[in-house]
Amino acid sequence: MKEERRVRSSQERIDRIDQILCCKQPTLKVMLDDVHSSQNLSAILRTCDAVGVQHLYYTTSDNRDLRIHKTITQGAHRWVERTRISTEEQRVFLQKKQKEGYQVVVTHLEERAVPFREVDYTKPTIIVMGNEKDGVSSETVELADTVIIIPMQGMVQSLNVSVAAALILYEAERQLAEAGKYDTPQLSKEEREKIKSGWLYRDNIARRSKGKIPLR
Template sequence: MTPERLQKLHDTLNRRQPDLTVLMDDVHKSHNLSAVMRTADAVGIQDIHAVSPDRSVQRYRIMSGGSRKWVATHIHPDIPTAADKLKASGHRIVAAHFSPRARDFREVDYTRPTALLLGNELSGVSEQGSALADEHVIIPMLGMVASLNVSVAAALILYEAQRQRLAAGLYEHCRLPPERYRQLLFEWAYPRIARYCRDKRLPYPPLDEHGLMQEAPGTRVD
């Protein structure tokens, strides 16, 4: 672990936004999943959510390349289950969905705890998802086509969220809970050992200030 690598990990974790996330409503094309995950990482999102009744998202996550190492994906069987979980944790659901109550995506306050709901490639946000959303937003279209690719729409909206959060100073201090921070730091720094510990149900060894592993009391990882 070089000092430069350790500093990069700390800098990234210090900018993570635990109250900003994405909920994909049966988005299933691998290139879209990959692109959304990459954008999520780029704007400081740590956890994303996906409704995938057949769990196809789990099979496609590998297509996201390097991004899957840095962003956690939580899979839900249906949209009500996902929405209930997010709302219980204080998130407001903002759906990218054309409707009579939809507003320009730039008019929404993304400094509040927000989950961006994205619909699938064929039919968009489901009827259930639309009804469960707290707000609907649209991206103004001035050409002949009626909508953007789901991953492009996600990038535009998430970068607006990033712009607002930067202006509000939300990237200036660490916002992850300490235990979550330590967990992620270890998993990012030592992914193979983290996987070994999870398989064996062992606690992660603590790290010193240089990012080097210290042997946990009563635990030895060879």
């Protein structure tokens, strides 16, 4: 009986992973430009997972990895690919994405900025968020195809970066849902199977470490 429950639980887990992969949006990406807070990174990862973002990139001024707070991500860090880009390579990386057809959408308070809801996120998009103190670097703003703001009606001029990311990503989610992007897998079957293989391997290790899967 225990073995049957374990097999059933494992199959349900696999089915859930298949479902998640069918909802992934590979053309919606996020980059954090020198975000200092590992707590904010963790919160943004959780939102990325919630809306189907597959890739999150980030840079740090000291070119060191930021830690993940598992109590904040609640496991979401296992389902979103995160890559640290060196500060020296950031400009080249974004230019490469533009050549691949991505629009670089940067959050920044300036005259040419438009409200975040006016962007078409159904196009291949990489959303760049700045750090908590200085925002996005001037070099990155220069590369932007579109600069966006979140309209503020109060005394303060900005939101916490994790809150801002959630608002923008859920506007993107709304547009993608209306366009039917979650109804049809955006990743090929081969891509989904490759990702699933890696996920299952890491997931089994994580669950065994918590005693959810008995060691044979």
